[in-house]
Amino acid sequence: MKKQMITLAAAGALLLSAAPLQADAVGNGPNYGGNETINTSILHTYSELASYLQKQEAKQQDMELEVIGQSVKGRDLYLVKYMKNPENPTILFLTQQHGNEQLTTEGALEFIKHLGTGKMKGVTDNVNILIVPMLNPDGAMGDVDFSLDDYVASGDRHLTRYNALGVDLNRDHVTKIQPETQALHSNVMQKYDIDYMIDLHHQGTRSERDGELVSGSILYPTTPNVDPEVLEGSKKLGAVVFDAVDSTGWGHLGKYVGGTAETISRNGIAVEYGISTLLFEMRGMSDHEYEPYVLGQKSNGYLIKQTITTLDSTVRAIADGSIETKDTSFWDTLAEQRNRQSEDE
Numbered sequence: 001m002k003k004q005m006i007t008l009a010a011a012g013a014l015l016l017s018a019a020p021l022q023a024d025a026v027g028n029g030p031n032y033g034g035n036e037t038i039n040t041s042i043l044h045t046y047s048e049l050a051s052y053l054q055k056q057e058a059k060q061q062d063m064e065l066e067v068i069g070q071s072v073k074g075r076d077l078y079l080v081k082y083m084k085n086p087e088n089p090t091i092l093f094l095t096q097q098h099g100n101e102q103l104t105t106e107g108a109l110e111f112i113k114h115l116g117t118g119k120m121k122g123v124t125d126n127v128n129i130l131i132v133p134m135l136n137p138d139g140a141m142g143d144v145d146f147s148l149d150d151y152v153a154s155g156d157r158h159l160t161r162y163n164a165l166g167v168d169l170n171r172d173h174v175t176k177i178q179p180e181t182q183a184l185h186s187n188v189m190q191k192y193d194i195d196y197m198i199d200l201h202h203q204g205t206r207s208e209r210d211g212e213l214v215s216g217s218i219l220y221p222t223t224p225n226v227d228p229e230v231l232e233g234s235k236k237l238g239a240v241v242f243d244a245v246d247s248t249g250w251g252h253l254g255k256y257v258g259g260t261a262e263t264i265s266r267n268g269i270a271v272e273y274g275i276s277t278l279l280f281e282m283r284g285m286s287d288h289e290y291e292p293y294v295l296g297q298k299s300n301g302y303l304i305k306q307t308i309t310t311l312d313s314t315v316r317a318i319a320d321g322s323i324e325t326k327d328t329s330f331w332d333t334l335a336e337q338r339n340r341q342s343e344d345e
Ligand SMILES: [Zn+2]
Pocket: 097, 098, 101, 200, 201, 202
């Protein structure tokens, strides 16, 4: 597997025209600068995502595609389901609450394709998988009621954190006022017996741990109201992810520094539903008005791979039960990430 990746990286230039999202930079880690080209046209548009999911549903017998609601601008919100046995443990992957954090969605789409191949045969017999990709399609398409003129990426659209009304969906998990958050809670959280959830995001580009730039950061629920058993499940989930990403050679994770507010899904969903949640922040956003937050497309390869590694490792650890005996002591020594100083900040 590792050898294959190195070969892929070496052949990057050749593959670039055939599969631009996959080809470059698998094998490159966060110490590769990667800010040469920032172009959003390389990312799936919302309608490309919709037709991709519909095609996969037609191909894959075990996959079910459901519409759980509509965005402010009327775009259907999708839920991808693999649910062979309701008695099995269930994990939910949520991407792109923030519209400008799209590589997590790109990784989730690849993972959905993998689930339809022989490589994942048998895994879905023992675990139920729910995936909500792109909860904020209006933000992802830049179809919003405020100006994005100052955003830095080039390409055929801008992407923004907020929904069409300028609301941060990941601060709406208590009141649930926005249609996107409502759809998630009414038609996913309240409808299924979910054990684990990973909420996938992107952070800035300049965070480091132990003197090296990180490829991402992770954190469990930090509200004092979380049940200790739920918290322990979150730490185990984090242990699976940390081991899988850290062992790639290019993955380098820090501990995210996050607050206790329950308006944030990591905290609120853990308390309200007793779900073991994990926040995963990948490095670098697809677009933003603040340039140091944005990461060029040469980093897409390893960040998409990091998402796939995260989804794949957790699904397998839940399916074979190994998550339950996972050692969580690494959390006691994992350093919080810090912001690296640079001349222009
Ligand atoms: Zn985010």
